[in-house]
Amino acid sequence: MTHYRSAGTIPPKRHTQHRDADGRLYFEELMGEEGFSSDSSLLYHRGVPSALVDSTVWELSDQSRTPNHPLKARHLRLHDLETGACPVEGRRLVLGNNDVRIAYVLTGTEPSPLYRNAIGDECVYVEHGSGTVETVFGVVAYRTGDYVVVPRATTHRWVPAEPSRLYAIEANSHIHPPKRYLSRFGQLLEHAPYCERDLHGPVDLDALVEGSRDEVDVDVLVKHRTSAGIVGTRMTYATHPFDVVGWDGCLYPYTFNIDDFMPITGKVHQPPPVHQVFEGWNFVICNFLPRKVDYHELAVPVPYYHSNVDSDEVMFYVGGDYEARKGSGINLGSISLHPGGYAHGPQPSAIEASLGADYFEESAVMVDTFAPLDLGEGGRAVEDPAYAWTWAGRGPDADGTDGGPAVFSNS
Numbered sequence: 001m002t003h004y005r006s007a008g009t010i011p012p013k014r015h016t017q018h019r020d021a022d023g024r025l026y027f028e029e030l031m032g033e034e035g036f037s038s039d040s041s042l043l044y045h046r047g048v049p050s051a052l053v054d055s056t057v058w059e060l061s062d063q064s065r066t067p068n069h070p071l072k073a074r075h076l077r078l079h080d081l082e083t084g085a086c087p088v089e090g091r092r093l094v095l096g097n098n099d100v101r102i103a104y105v106l107t108g109t110e111p112s113p114l115y116r117n118a119i120g121d122e123c124v125y126v127e128h129g130s131g132t133v134e135t136v137f138g139v140v141a142y143r144t145g146d147y148v149v150v151p152r153a154t155t156h157r158w159v160p161a162e163p164s165r166l167y168a169i170e171a172n173s174h175i176h177p178p179k180r181y182l183s184r185f186g187q188l189l190e191h192a193p194y195c196e197r198d199l200h201g202p203v204d205l206d207a208l209v210e211g212s213r214d215e216v217d218v219d220v221l222v223k224h225r226t227s228a229g230i231v232g233t234r235m236t237y238a239t240h241p242f243d244v245v246g247w248d249g250c251l252y253p254y255t256f257n258i259d260d261f262m263p264i265t266g267k268v269h270q271p272p273p274v275h276q277v278f279e280g281w282n283f284v285i286c287n288f289l290p291r292k293v294d295y296h297e298l299a300v301p302v303p304y305y306h307s308n309v310d311s312d313e314v315m316f317y318v319g320g321d322y323e324a325r326k327g328s329g330i331n332l333g334s335i336s337l338h339p340g341g342y343a344h345g346p347q348p349s350a351i352e353a354s355l356g357a358d359y360f361e362e363s364a365v366m367v368d369t370f371a372p373l374d375l376g377e378g379g380r381a382v383e384d385p386a387y388a389w390t391w392a393g394r395g396p397d398a399d400g401t402d403g404g405p406a407v408f409s410n411s
Contacts, residue, residue, distance in 0.1 A: 003186070003196055007138055007205045008246030010044060018044050018246075026245060031153070033174060033251065041249025043136060046209075047239030058221050058232030061089070065096055065374035068312075068339055075387030076379045078104050078167075078316070079333030083378075087158035088112040088221065091168055093376030095314060095337065097369060099282040102314065103168040104378060112158040114241065117150070118224040120171035123278060123285060124148045125258075125365050127318050127333075129164025133157070136244050137252045138202030145258040147277070147285075149175060151251055155220055155241040167316055169367060170223075173281030186250075194277070198260040201252055205244065212240035258363065263291035268299050272308075272366065286366040290320060293360050302354040305345030311368040313338045319363030325350070328390045336387070337373060347390065 011018040018026045029049045032040030043049075061084075068074065076094060084090025085108030095102045107129070126146045133140045133148055135156040142148050142164075150156055152174065158166075169175075181192035188195045212218075218240045222233045256277070264274040275286040293301040315336045322330060327347040330336060338344040346354075375383070389395025 004248065004250055005201055005252060006246070006248035007202065008044070008209075008244065010042070010246040010248050014042055020046075020245075031151075031249075031251060033152070039249070039251040041137070041247050041251040043244045043247040045239075046213075046243040046245060047237075049241070051238035052235055053217060053238050054234075054236035056234045056236075058234040060223070060230065060232040061092060062377040063093055063096075063101075063230055064377055065093070066380060067374050068337070068372065071339055071341060072388040073339070073342060073344060074335075074337040074375070074379070075329060075384040076335040076337070077331075077333060077382045077384060078335060080382045081106075081378055085110065086112050087160060087164070087166060088115045091166075092378030092381075094335065094379040095373045096376055097371045097373050099172050099371055100280060100367070100369060101170045101376070102367065103170065103376070105166050105168070107158070107160045107164045107166060109160050109162060111160075114155055114157050114218065114220040116153055116155045116220055116222045117170060118153050118222055119230065120173050121152050121175040121280070122148075122150045122171070123169040123175045124150070125167040125169070125316070125318075127165035127167055127316075129160060129162050129166070131158065131160035131162070131164060133253065134159060134208055134242065135202055135253050136241055137247060138205040138208065140200070140202050140253050140255055142255055143257070146255045147258070148253070148255050149278075150253045154253055156253065167365065169285065171280040171283070175278050175280045175285070178276050178279050178284070193262045193264060193274075194256065194260055199254045199256055201254045205246070208242040209245055212242035215240040258287050258289065258365075261287055261289055263289050265292050266294060267296045268294050269301065269303060270294075272368070275366070282371055283367060283369040286368070288315075288362060288364040288366065290361045290363065291359070293357055295358070300351060300354065301357045301360065302346040302350050305343050307341075307343040308338075308368065309340055310370055311340050312371075312373045313344075314367040314369070314373065316365045316367075317363075318365060320361040322362045322364065329384055329387060335379075339372065344391075 026044040027048050029043045083092050083105045087107045091103035091105040093103050126142050128144050130143045133156050181188055218237050220235045222235055275288050276284050277287050278285040317334045
């Protein structure tokens with residue numbers, strides 16, 4: 001993140017001795033990005049953070065991907081997807097490429113194992129639910145509508161207070177606010193649709209330290225890369241990773257709630273970049289929220305047909321009534337995938353129906369990728385085979401059978 005925080009006890013000068021009341025030296029860990037040439041934080045541990053006593057294979061869930069071939073738009077019904085209850089191990093892969101993966105899980109109320117993603121940052125959208133994420137930096141509370149941003153290689157665990165629907169965007173890079181929102185020193189600018197007041201970092205570090213004081217031989221699940229692809233390792237540490245007595249810096253987990261995003265509107269329909277909230281390497285994250293719409297007397301409020309020639313577009317429909325998709329089968333909990341190389345837009349009847357509207361009550365999270373997305377096994381399991389033909393009203397085998405063409409209504 002772009003602004004400085006500190007918690008717990010730290011020495012007056014970095015990289016100097018820091019001792020407890022009995023004179024024992026704390027162990028300093030520098031956690032930094034981009035070869036220590038970008039954001040970093042300094043953490044002070046009671047135990048040695050590299051004291052590993054075992055390392056074994058952690059078998060990940062199915063990470064296989066199937067190309068979107070033949071090319072067509074896809075509709076995936078996530079609320080029909082059966083998942084495990086663990087916020088980490090229960091995730092099922094929905095879509096992915098070599099830059100970013102999208103997974104989904106409906107959790108129970110049991111805490112996850114300790115977990116670290118060593119591949120990239122995670123941005124987990126909380127479709128529904130509440131709880132906390134315990135991390136080496138402290139506790140981050142989450143609620144419905146939050147993005148939970150967890151930096152790469154941060155040891156943490158999810159502790160749901162209630163069953164939670166989590167939409168996990170797992171990057172191969174870092175995730176941060178768009179550069180155009182930031183000053184050259186990293187402050188969010190006046191034209192940005194959110195500011196630092198909307199970002200909520202970790203608290204309650206002392207409680208985690210005390211709770212982990214006597215634990216030994218602690219397992220941490222680590223997702224990482226090899227030449228064979230994405231794999232998992234179960235690392236066993238001599239002491240608990242939550243033994244951090246203090247830290248400071250500009251790298252830490254935080255939440256941002258979708259309701260704190262201030263939509264940018266205009267006299268005519270605005271392009272998707274005005275809805276952007278975060279970006280990573282080769283992808284962006286946007287959100288579409290309830291808002292006043294275009295006020296030109298001849299405005300067409302729903303999107304024009306568009307061909308985003310460089311991107312695949314993924315929309316996750318999370319609230320309200322999405323005007324442009326009426327008649328397509330899209331509903332809450334749906335994902336639409338509109339691939340590059342294919343023009344898409346509203347259902348035909350939605351265009352006339354939108355004329356004269358001054359407000360849209362709709363919420364969606366969008367991920368645009370600059371490399372093609374494959375279908376994960378979870379996405380394949382809940383695909384609506386009729387979706388690609390809904391603009392035409394008919395299509396071959398649209399009902400998923402061998403019974404010939406099917407006919408659809410665009411109303």
